[in-house]
Amino acid sequence: MDIIKWARIKSPWVFHFNAGGCNGCDIEVLASLIPRYDIERFGMILRGSPRHADVMLLTGTVTRQIKDRLIRIYEQMAEPKFVMAIGSCAMSGGVFQNCYSVYEGADKVIPVDVYVPGCPPRPQAIIDGAVKLLQKLAAGK
Template sequence: MTTDPNYPWQTVFDKLKTWARVNSPWAIHFNSGSCNGCDIEILATLTPRYDIERFGVKLQGSPRHADVLICTGPVTRQARERLLRTYEQMPEPKFVVAVGSCAISGGVFQGCYNVVGHIDEVLPVNAYIPGCPPRPEAIIDGVVKLLESIKGK
C-alpha cells in the first residue's frame, strides 16, 4: 500500500482499511482435487467447537466478496482453469492459503496423470498449512498468521 505524504488522510484511510480487513477477512473455499478430508476440516473450523467466525472470518460463496482464497487438494487439469478464474474474480488485495499436504506438494497424488501439481504452481500462495488433513487448530493458526502478516502491510 502506498501513501502520499501530500495526502495524510490517505494514511489514515489505509490504516482503517487494513484494520477492517484484519478484523473481518472473508474467505472463499476452493477444492481443486482434494479428497474431502481438508474441506471437512475447514468446515469444522466454522462450527461451534472451533468457531473461527469469532475472529471475524466468514466463509463466502462468491469470489467477488472474498479476501482470502482457501485452496485444498492438488490441482487437477479440469479444475485448473476454474481455480485461476476464481482467483482472478477476487478483488485486490487478495491472499491465498494452501491447506493440506496435497495443496502444498501434491501429496500422495504426485505424478498422477490428471494432476497438474500443487497450488503454488498455479497461484501465488501466502500461507501454507501442512497436515493430512491439518487439524482445525492448525487451520486457525494458519489464518491468524496470515492476518498477522497482513497487519504489517
C-alpha cells in the first residue's frame, strides 16, 4: 500500500458547511463528532477552515444565493477533496425541491462522493457514510 494513500485513509479531516438548511442535520453532525461516538477512531477531526480539511460535510439545501459561495469554498479545499452530502436536502433538495430558489441536490453544483439519507440522519448513519467514504478510498478511487 502506498504511503500517501495509507495516510489519507488514516486521517480524513473534516469540516462542516451548511448551505441553507434548517440546522437539523447540523445538530446531528455535531452529535456525531462528540466523544460518545468517538469518530476519532477513524482519524477524523473537525477543522474550522476548508484549507485544512479533506472532507466537506455538506448539510442543507443548496440555495441559488449560496451556490457561488459553495463553489468558492469547495475550490479552497486542497486536492484530493471529498464531499459528503448529509440529509435529504443536500441529496435532492428534500422538501424544498421544486422551489424557485433551490437546487435539486448538491450534486447539481459540486461533485458529491457519499450521500447520507435521512431528515436528519442519525449520527450512526453519518459515521457509516464516513466509513463508506474511507472504504471507497481504500478500494482505490
